[in-house]
Amino acid sequence: MIGDITDGIRRGLRGVGEVFAEPTLRLGVTGLSRAGKTVFITSLVANLLERGRMPGLRAAATGAIQAAYLQPQPDDTVPRFDYETHLAAMTGPDPHWPDSTRAVSELRLSLRLRPSGLLGGMRGPRVLHLDIVDYPGEWLLDLGLLDLDFASWSRGALERARAREEAAGFNAALAGLDPAAPWDERAAQTVAAAFAAYLARAREAGFSDCTPGRFLLPGDLAGSPVLTFAPLPPGPYGRRTIGAEFARRFEAYKREVVRPFFRDHFARIDRQVVLMDVLGAIHAGPRAVEDMRGAMAGILGAFRPGRNAFLSEILRGKRVERILFAATKADHIHHGQHDRLTAIVEAMMAEARARADYAGAETRAMSLAALRATTEDRVAHGDATLDMVRGTLLEDGRRAAFHPGDLPEDPRVLLAPAQAGGDRWLDGDYAVMRFAPQPARIGQGDGPPHIRLDRAAEFLIGDRLL
Numbered sequence: 001m002i003g004d005i006t007d008g009i010r011r012g013l014r015g016v017g018e019v020f021a022e023p024t025l026r027l028g029v030t031g032l033s034r035a036g037k038t039v040f041i042t043s044l045v046a047n048l049l050e051r052g053r054m055p056g057l058r059a060a061a062t063g064a065i066q067a068a069y070l071q072p073q074p075d076d077t078v079p080r081f082d083y084e085t086h087l088a089a090m091t092g093p094d095p096h097w098p099d100s101t102r103a104v105s106e107l108r109l110s111l112r113l114r115p116s117g118l119l120g121g122m123r124g125p126r127v128l129h130l131d132i133v134d135y136p137g138e139w140l141l142d143l144g145l146l147d148l149d150f151a152s153w154s155r156g157a158l159e160r161a162r163a164r165e166e167a168a169g170f171n172a173a174l175a176g177l178d179p180a181a182p183w184d185e186r187a188a189q190t191v192a193a194a195f196a197a198y199l200a201r202a203r204e205a206g207f208s209d210c211t212p213g214r215f216l217l218p219g220d221l222a223g224s225p226v227l228t229f230a231p232l233p234p235g236p237y238g239r240r241t242i243g244a245e246f247a248r249r250f251e252a253y254k255r256e257v258v259r260p261f262f263r264d265h266f267a268r269i270d271r272q273v274v275l276m277d278v279l280g281a282i283h284a285g286p287r288a289v290e291d292m293r294g295a296m297a298g299i300l301g302a303f304r305p306g307r308n309a310f311l312s313e314i315l316r317g318k319r320v321e322r323i324l325f326a327a328t329k330a331d332h333i334h335h336g337q338h339d340r341l342t343a344i345v346e347a348m349m350a351e352a353r354a355r356a357d358y359a360g361a362e363t364r365a366m367s368l369a370a371l372r373a374t375t376e377d378r379v380a381h382g383d384a385t386l387d388m389v390r391g392t393l394l395e396d397g398r399r400a401a402f403h404p405g406d407l408p409e410d411p412r413v414l415l416a417p418a419q420a421g422g423d424r425w426l427d428g429d430y431a432v433m434r435f436a437p438q439p440a441r442i443g444q445g446d447g448p449p450h451i452r453l454d455r456a457a458e459f460l461i462g463d464r465l466l
């Protein structure tokens, strides 16, 4: 009770303090690995610093943003997002994609804003600090683990492993292990390594649900006991056995890894963008799309206030106000297909909402490309004309044009695998397309070197800039 009161006062004071001090807005950027977080943040910051190519962000278009500059971030122990290196990679003389997100990092972009409101003229310019927090979506999905004990987690994890061919090695290692045998470090490491290798392969194959997240992106925990365990068939195992130790480590993982992440990073976020490589999942096949839907429900669940006791405790009434679900790399397809891509995200979102029993933040779906690597073309093909995208191939630097195939008009064709039939349904050239970044080559007539990044920014932060 006393704690509640003092906390309330503290929060109240923070609110009052913000009237006098400079307000901050924390923008979380997440998504599974390779979804496009690093490219998104780098491009967003570069475009906010320049502002010339953000017509869809009202504050940029109207000149309300008077200046934008990078500043030291407020969190001394969180690594800084390496903006300069990433930007140099993408825009240097030999453009290449930057290194991807491996752990949490942060960057503060400060915006000097034209005064607003009735008293605006008297107050002078305002400053808003935008603290951008980059973190792996894999870690977010770990929230679901908090509701599970070792036995129930093992049941689900083993079920998934049985259904995935990527788990063959792990399943074999497991078959050779007796969980009731006395603790044996070598045997434990072997099966844990097989489990981690399976998760990495499953992720590579396009599956989204590959928890525990740190097995894929361990940060500085690689090799530690808290990451050396695996799901096991039901016990009882007896004391000092492999089974008992794995169960203990699973609890330690939740306590020492998952909870601190949610408390220190997640609980402080005001706005969130969840990036999704929807085209990649579609390319990987129906099971990957199905899995992405499941992962989305898990992610939305994390943003639903009151979802679980631990979250309610750390959030203390604070909530994420807006969440954008964005399909990335939209420059892989012709703009004529973008509405269909967005419709797929929307349909996934609607379903994830139903599954996660969601009643929370304002949400929006969008298709974007943080950095356009292609230009568009129409090419005569027999009697028809084909919509093409043209770019420089990563593999060999060749310039090439592709027709990536059409997305279905009705997203249910993709989202109801039974109807979809087959294991690949986006044909055309999509499989071979991996383009190098080439911002400098996007010509004048092609618009800005991104697709809808400005609209994404408008939804995420626009209201706080005017």
Ligand code: GDP
Binding pocket: 031, 032, 033, 034, 035, 036, 037, 038, 039, 040, 097, 098, 099, 100, 101, 328, 329, 330, 331, 332, 368, 369, 370, 371, 372, 373, 374, 435
């Ligand atoms: P992260 O793991 O979420 O940080 O993902 P990255 O930002 O590193 O992006 C992963 C890869 O996706 C990049 O190396 C690019 O190949 C590709 N990618 C990301 N954003 C874009 C984009 O806007 N357009 C294109 N064509 N490719 C992109």
